[in-house]
Amino acid sequence: MEIRGKVHEIGATQQVTESFKKRDLIVAYAENPQFVEYIRFEATQDRVNIFDNLAIGDDIEVSFNLRGRPWTNKEGVTTYFNSLVAWRVTKLANTAPAATAPGMPEMPPVDISSSGADDDDLPF
Template identity: 40%
Template sequence: MEVTGRVERIYDTQNVTSSFKKREFVLEYADNPQYPEFIKMEFVQDKCGLLDDVKEGQEVTVGINLRGRKYEKDGETRFFNTINAWKIDKGESTQRDTDIQNFEERKAPVSTGEDSDDLPF
């Protein structure tokens, strides 16, 4: 699954145990721009470094997996979810596509010679 949005916040890497680390970030997801959602996600282990080149405010597309766990304590069952990110596209290709589209819109139309009535002479 992928989700696209603007990076709101990037947190430092946390060493949860000696063998497990995670790095959380918040993505502003504006499927409906009037009511944006702020979704906290995390990279784990060797994927934490994928956020090193990402800046807050940057548009990105994130590959995610939804994770859910069941936790039992003192006879009570609880459930919790995490959004585990595994890739991030910083949008270079999206910006390139936008630049090409803007260039195409600025180009003058090419005359095929069929509409000679449009000529000023």
């Protein structure tokens, strides 16, 4: 699975046990810009370094696996956990249109298809 968003936060590598380490990445996902979602991805073991070349604000695409597992407590109640495990992160080129200079209003599009004359020389 893949998702595109902006880097919001990059966590430090955590040594959970002697043989297990992980690192979190928070991505601001704005499918609807009014309601930005902050999604936590994790990288584990030798993949914790895939977040090294990222900076807050970078536009990225995260490739990840969705994992789920049950956990049963002492009272016998089972709870289910989901994890988004990142295995690749790609920086995206900034493809957004250039912003208007501060103080300059955005100009409306101009229709250049009509010259004002009534003679239409198109064959169709």
